[in-house]
Amino acid sequence: MLDHTELKNKLRAISDANAAHHVLDILESNLRRMGATHILVTGLPMPNRPIDNLVHRFRWPDQRNDGIESTSLSANDSALMLGLASNRARLWTITDGDAQHSEILAAAGAGSEMVIVPVTELHPFQAFVYAAGPSLQAGNLELSGLEALSAGVFARLRELGIISGQRPGALSTRERRVLELTAFGKTAGEIAEVLDISQRTVHAHLQNASVKLNASNKTHTVVEALRYGQIRV
Incomplete structure (x- = not known):
């Protein structure tokens, strides 16, 4: 278990590192x-977009x-969606049912424990750390420390220019604003008045967002925009 001093030292080492590896x-x-x-460190692609350029480390032996x-790694693997279920690190026991629906989980093996760490500080970019193993152990303190480390890693990768805050297929600023107002119950007419645009333009933004999110x-x-970190309410 990382104590406070070890965590500070590791975060300092991450901050001082000058190369992504x-x-x-x-x-x-x-x-x-x-x-x-098994270790996977990756960004999450938008719907119908490839994941290859978002994967930073993939050490995943197939049992x-x-x-x-x-x-x-398939962008459509259902295991990637597990990261969207919570904004906190958590432990997941891989079951036979999980393994039947996910190549990632099947490769790790049913019965293995898996830690899922969402990185939320880079909004609207989404990143995750997955780690699995038959003997993996992580209590609440370990999970908290892992959250801090993972956030530090992605912050440093951004500082090094390895990642940006945008993803191919992300919503535009205006599309996000229209969806945020929609999420708060505003009608197309009300949104048009707030943003000083026509209702036709509001509907166009909604349609474009729908296509991007495969909704x-x-x-x-709106639900998919929330899941993929495109809007906050």
Whole structure:
């Protein structure tokens, strides 16, 4: 378990690191010490967008294939959606049912424990740290320390120019504003008046946002915008 002094030292080391792999090595070392055999550090893509350029570390041996490391990660893997279920780090026990619906979880193996750490400080960018292993252990103090480390890692990656606050397919500033007002119950006419635009333009922004979020209606669009960190209410 990281004590306060160790955590401060690691955060200082992250802040002083001048290369992305050094930053990620510090995080990986801590995860290994917790018992992690599988590690994924990634940003979350917008719907229907590839994940490749958002993955920063993928050490994920496939237990079904003699421990050979997985080389590809699907943006549609259901395990990635687990990170959206909470804004705090949490522990998840992988079940047979989970493994049937996710290549990531199947590769880690049913019965393994998995830590999921959402990084929320880079809004509207979303990032996550996943770590799994049959002997992984993490109590509340470990999870809190891991949240701080993960936030520090992504903050440093942004400072180094490795990531930006935007993702391909993200909503525009005006699309976000229209959806925020929609989420608060404003009608198209009221939104048009607040933003000094026509109702036709309001509907156009809603339609564009719906397409980007792969949503089926206005309510679904608002829900998906919330899930993908595009708006806050």
